[in-house]
Amino acid sequence: MPELPEVEVVRRGLSAHVLGRTIEHVDVAHGRAVRRHVAGPSDFADSLVKAVFTDARRRGKYLWLPLDDGVRAVVGHLGMSGQLLVQPAAVPDETHLRIRFVFADGDPQLRFVDQRTFGGLAVAELGPGGVPVPIAHIAPDPLDPAFDDEAFRLALGRRRTGVKRALLDQSLISGVGNIYADEALWRAKLHYARATETLRRPDVARLLAAVREVMGAALAQGGTSFDSLYVNVNGESGYFDRSLDAYGQEGRSCRRCGTPIRRDPFMNRSSYTCPRCQPRPRHARW
DNA sequence: CGGAGCTCCTGGGGGC
DNA sequence: TGCCCCCAGGAGCTCC
Numbered sequence: 427m428p429e430l431p432e433v434e435v436v437r438r439g440l441s442a443h444v445l446g447r448t449i450e451h452v453d454v455a456h457g458r459a460v461r462r463h464v465a466g467p468s469d470f471a472d473s474l475v476k477a478v479f480t481d482a483r484r485r486g487k488y489l490w491l492p493l494d495d496g497v498r499a500v501v502g503h504l505g506m507s508g509q510l511l512v513q514p515a516a517v518p519d520e521t522h523l524r525i526r527f528v529f530a531d532g533d534p535q536l537r538f539v540d541q542r543t544f545g546g547l548a549v550a551e552l553g554p555g556g557v558p559v560p561i562a563h564i565a566p567d568p569l570d571p572a573f574d575d576e577a578f579r580l581a582l583g584r585r586r587t588g589v590k591r592a593l594l595d596q597s598l599i600s601g602v603g604n605i606y607a608d609e610a611l612w613r614a615k616l617h618y619a620r621a622t623e624t625l626r627r628p629d630v631a632r633l634l635a636a637v638r639e640v641m642g643a644a645l646a647q648g649g650t651s652f653d654s655l656y657v658n659v660n661g662e663s664g665y666f667d668r669s670l671d672a673y674g675q676e677g678r679s680c681r682r683c684g685t686p687i688r689r690d691p692f693m694n695r696s697s698y699t700c701p702r703c704q705p706r707p708r709h710a711r712w
Numbered sequence: 713c714g715g716a717g718c719t720c721c722t723g724g725g726g727g728c
Numbered sequence: 729t730g731c732c733c734c735c736a737g738g739a740g741c742t743c744c
Contacts, residue, residue: 428738458721462740487738506737507722522722542721544738587715596739604737694717695737 430601431644459524486600505544567601590618612672619710
């Protein structure tokens with residue numbers, strides 16, 4: 427569930443609470459949470475002792491905390507249910523606590539909690555632009571000044587797929603997941619199965635504007651939450667879910683035209699559309 | 713190599 | 729009440 431706005435909320439929290447602090451030790455309670463750290467759980471923990479987090483960065487749904495050696499970072503992805511929490515040591519361990527960072531200056535600890543274990547952390551080398559090597563294939567996100575609208579439009583023209591699949595492809599545009607894809611498509615009045623190569627310049631411009639608008643609005647409300655699995659570093663949920671126009675709104679009236687929102691199976695998940703504002707194209711691709 | 717489908721995981725919720 | 733099954737989903741991987 428955490429998509430760009432939720433991850434950005436977490437990044438800001440980390441920036442406020444863990445920068446400049448020296449790591450005293452690290453506990454890995456569940457090996458799966460560091461499965462992307464190739465050298466293994468004990469190497470993950472050992473290699474971080476005495477290191478200092480110097481920054482908190484993000485690209486799409488990935489977060490990373492560069493270290494004071496200037497060449498490495500702790501890279502993280504929240505997956506479906508990952509949480510990075512700042513907690514005093516006295517707070518009992520969460521049921522799904524996976525990784526704990528204890529700092530030399532005492533409270534608070536940094537805890538990675540993850541029920542479904544799709545998320546995880548790893549130590550990685552930094553590459554060009556200070557981006558960790560393992561996420562070099564992730565495209566800039568639409569809120570990044572490095573995002574190239576025209577390059578994105580041209581890439582869509584070369585693709586032979588549906589526009590929602592393209593939006594979810596993190597190597598084309600990062601940070602968009604199922605929720606914000608449906609919201610942006612609703613705002614842009616595009617059906618998810620619209621073939622990417624048929625999108626005209628104004629369609630792509632409208633789509634990117636919609637993505638940026640909905641993410642900006644969500645960020646202003648602290649992100650989206652459904653079941654409090656997603657929270658900021660203080661354990662608080664955002665409330666953008668109250669503002670959703672399409673995602674999860676099956677049967678509710680479209681805010682623009684009153685037609686009931688429809689749910690379709692899509693990639694073993696769901697897509698929500700207004701059948702009137704977002705008519706299915708003749709030559710659908712998905 | 714692009715596109716599509718599979719898989720990892722767990723708790724909540726619906727159905728019987 | 730209890731049990732079973734489905735569902736949610738990001739992204740790496742595999743297969744064609």
